[in-house]
Each structure stands twice: as C-alpha cells, then as structure tokens.
Amino acid sequence: MLGIIPGSMASPGFIIKGKGEVASVNSASHGAGRKMSRTAALKTVTHKELNEVLAKQGVKLLGGGLDEAPFAYKDIHEVMKAQSALVETVGVFYPKIVRMDGAQPRKWKKGKNEAIMGE
Numbered sequence: 001m002l003g004i005i006p007g008s009m010a011s012p013g014f015i016i017k018g019k020g021e022v023a024s025v026n027s028a029s030h031g032a033g034r035k036m037s038r039t040a041a042l043k044t045v046t047h048k049e050l051n052e053v054l055a056k057q058g059v060k061l062l063g064g065g066l067d068e069a070p071f072a073y074k075d076i077h078e079v080m081k082a083q084s085a086l087v088e089t090v091g092v093f094y095p096k097i098v099r100m101d102g103a104q105p106r107k108w109k110k111g112k113n114e115a116i117m118g119e
Contacts, residue, residue, distance in 0.1 A: 003017075003087070005030065005087070008073040009100060012076060012093060014076070014089050014091070014093075021086050024086050027086075032076040033074045050069045053071075063100055068100045
C-alpha cells in the first residue's frame with residue numbers, strides 16, 4: 001500500500017510503499033516523531049532560530065508555533081533508515097509552503113488550581 005511519512009516543516013517527506021511486514025502489523029511510522037515535547041520546545045526554541053532554519057530551507061510558514069519547530073522532531077532520515085524492512089521509498093518531497101495548526105497548545109488541569117501545557 002502507498003503512504004506518506006512526513007518529516008518536519010523543514011525536512012523532507014517520503015512517499016512509500018509498504019512491504020506488508022506481518023510482525024509490524026503491516027504498519028510503519030506516521031511521521032518523524034518527536035524528540036522534544038511541545039512544552040520543552042516552547043521553552044527551548046526561539047522565533048529567531050525557527051525563522052533562520054525556515055529561510056535556509058526556503059520554506060514559507062503560513063501557520064505554526066514553536067511547539068512544532070523542526071528542532072522538536074527526530075531526524076527523518078534516521079527514522080526512515082530504521083524502518084527499511086517495513087517500507088520502500090518511492091519518492092521524496094521537500095516542503096516549500098507549510099500550514100501547521102498554529103493554535104496555542106492546550107492547557108490541561110493537573111490539580112485543583114494548577115494547569116500544565118499539553119504534551
């Protein structure tokens with residue numbers, strides 16, 4: 001079956017064909033995956049850093065926050081290498097215009113009067 005495995009807003013996505021590996025329930029990753037929680041990204045990544053990496057990659061951001069910055073995601077090339085037994089790459093695409101959620105991360109109630117940022 002054909003599918004898409006995206007990287008981040010500044011890294012490539014892959015068009016793939018599944019190999020039908022029963023041990024993985026005929027499944028593969030659905031994206032690069034996070035290496036940093038949304039809360040950690042909001043505390044760590046700056047707008048300047050985000051704008052610099054987007055400019056370097058030639059990406060126009062129409063919406064998205066620091067919690068979705070490329071730094072918050074795993075290296076898509078490593079992710080793809082790790083699942084080479086599950087999928088065959090049939091194409092690669094590079095984002096040029098990106099529209100992410102852009103909404104403020106949700107706050108979840110931790111205790112009676114405490115709120116934490118959603119992960």
